Amino acid sequence: MKIGELKDKQKNVSMELKVIYDQMKEKDFRGHRSKTLVVVDADKEEGGTTALLDVFDGDIDKYKQNDKLEVINGYAKEITTSRGKQFLITYGFTKDKGLIGRYEKIGS
Numbered sequence: 001m002k003i004g005e006l007k008d009k010q011k012n013v014s015m016e017l018k019v020i021y022d023q024m025k026e027k028d029f030r031g032h033r034s035k036t037l038v039v040v041d042a043d044k045e046e047g048g049t050t051a052l053l054d055v056f057d058g059d060i061d062k063y064k065q066n067d068k069l070e071v072i073n074g075y076a077k078e079i080t081t082s083r084g085k086q087f088l089i090t091y092g093f094t095k096d097k098g099l100i101g102r103y104e105k106i107g108s
Helices: none
Strands: 010-021 026-029 032-041 050-056 068-081 084-090 102-106
Touching: 010 050, 050 068
Parallel strands: 050 084
Antiparallel strands: 010 032, 010 068, 026 032, 032 050, 068 084, 068 102
């Protein structure tokens, strides 16, 4: 799957991405620390289609610029930013606190 193939409110998102910018502000989101990364399809140059990726708590310092990661069972939604419409890929918890989705770093 590629960023350009995403649909609003899409579940079960699995793809490989490359972090192209990792200096977005940390914030508090419902009692969790979070930071937003800008990512691009892993097999494209920085001029490719980008998306935003939320990371939470212990993952905040895990991913840096140029890192490759895999999204497993994520959730994508279309949002409006200062750059226009973009996709936000995230993961979270169900009502019974079960984790939905995760990110895995590819390589060292």
